[in-house]
Amino acid sequence: MTIAIKKAKRISELPPYLFTEIDRRKRQALARGVDLIDLGVGDPDIPTPAPIVEKLVEGASRPVNHRYPSSIGMIAYRQAVSDWYQSRFGVKLDPEKEVVSLIGSKEGIANMAAAFVDPGDLVLVASPCYPVYHIGTIFNGGRNYFLPLTKENLFLPDLDAIPHEVARQAKMLWINYPNNPTAAVAEKEFFTRVVEFAHRHNIIVCHDAAYTEMGFDGFRPMSFLQVDGAREVGIEFHSLSKTFNMTGWRVGMAVGNQDLVSGLAQVKSNVDSGIFQAVQEAAIEALRLGDKIVEPSRRVYQERRDILVDGLRAAGLDCEKPRATFYVWVSVPKGLTSAEFTTRLLDLTGVVITPGNGFGEPGEGYVRFTLCVDKRRLKEVADRIQRIKI
Numbered sequence: 001m002t003i004a005i006k007k008a009k010r011i012s013e014l015p016p017y018l019f020t021e022i023d024r025r026k027r028q029a030l031a032r033g034v035d036l037i038d039l040g041v042g043d044p045d046i047p048t049p050a051p052i053v054e055k056l057v058e059g060a061s062r063p064v065n066h067r068y069p070s071s072i073g074m075i076a077y078r079q080a081v082s083d084w085y086q087s088r089f090g091v092k093l094d095p096e097k098e099v100v101s102l103i104g105s106k107e108g109i110a111n112m113a114a115a116f117v118d119p120g121d122l123v124l125v126a127s128p129c130y131p132v133y134h135i136g137t138i139f140n141g142g143r144n145y146f147l148p149l150t151k152e153n154l155f156l157p158d159l160d161a162i163p164h165e166v167a168r169q170a171k172m173l174w175i176n177y178p179n180n181p182t183a184a185v186a187e188k189e190f191f192t193r194v195v196e197f198a199h200r201h202n203i204i205v206c207h208d209a210a211y212t213e214m215g216f217d218g219f220r221p222m223s224f225l226q227v228d229g230a231r232e233v234g235i236e237f238h239s240l241s242k243t244f245n246m247t248g249w250r251v252g253m254a255v256g257n258q259d260l261v262s263g264l265a266q267v268k269s270n271v272d273s274g275i276f277q278a279v280q281e282a283a284i285e286a287l288r289l290g291d292k293i294v295e296p297s298r299r300v301y302q303e304r305r306d307i308l309v310d311g312l313r314a315a316g317l318d319c320e321k322p323r324a325t326f327y328v329w330v331s332v333p334k335g336l337t338s339a340e341f342t343t344r345l346l347d348l349t350g351v352v353i354t355p356g357n358g359f360g361e362p363g364e365g366y367v368r369f370t371l372c373v374d375k376r377r378l379k380e381v382a383d384r385i386q387r388i389k390i
């Protein structure tokens, strides 16, 4: 007989998984033989560029790479990150003190709270958002205070609306631009206000910059660290996943304030042993090639964006053309909730999307489409939606 197994509170008290119902309907539709088109997950369908794969193959056969890596990352990798930040953003980073490698940025995001959030500490989280920010808080006994992102505030948190008592107590703030799931972008003026706010209230700023390379129509999103004073308050999480179509490789970085970087590195040194060095060598090649290999996928996503947005608008849906990210954030037709519209679309068209409230309550009233299928399928999505009565 098994013993009585009781999960820890941090697991059993997690908010319920909102996608269970969609998963169930997806399985039903597949069983009926429906030709599903999945625009639910943000995972590039484009293969990793060949020069990066070749470096991995080369590196995999070298015995020096078969041993434990360090959790902070090879100095050559951290140097490559520093060089890339310099050439891409004009931001100078000390590779020894201001860069740490991550096993995908998700790992660092989750570990950040372990380094800086004590039980009871308050963390500000712009929402809807990538769930790992607030899950990290919960895993470490902290409390989340959500800052709603709305159409009225251009999906940028209204810092002036934060009650003084909340700002006074807050330990940390999570923001993410270009944003998943809203596809909103931030300009220098917003980041400057964030830095002022953080200085005024002594708050650590965590900026998730996963989508800076996915800008369209010539738009080049900026790094938070380009703003004066950002390095005194903040850390930026970045990743090769979306930029170089490398989600499966698990390689990213956190850069910025050296005390924040070293705190995160200290947690990591106790829980992981870093990234396979051959993967780091391939990542160095990716960063070295930079825009040469990013530009082709940027063009692919831009074309897909135009096809999907034009098609959704022709179907009578309300959405903006995103300036960055591979997401399209769409208002739900009047009279329906996000979940109702999502299931309706799945049942009537076989198109899978994500209800906006799955990313947090302020996302209610929206759904998220991804651009991670080819343009022929996106045309098919638009056709199918145009044929039904929304």
Ligand SMILES: *Cc1c(COP(=O)(O)O)cnc(C)c1O
Pocket: 042, 103, 104, 105, 106, 107, 130, 176, 180, 208, 210, 238, 239, 240, 241, 242, 247, 250, 251, 252
């Ligand atoms: C995809 C994504 C990540 C995680 O990327 P990895 O580096 O693959 O872990 C982090 N933040 C946001 C907003 C994302 O969409």
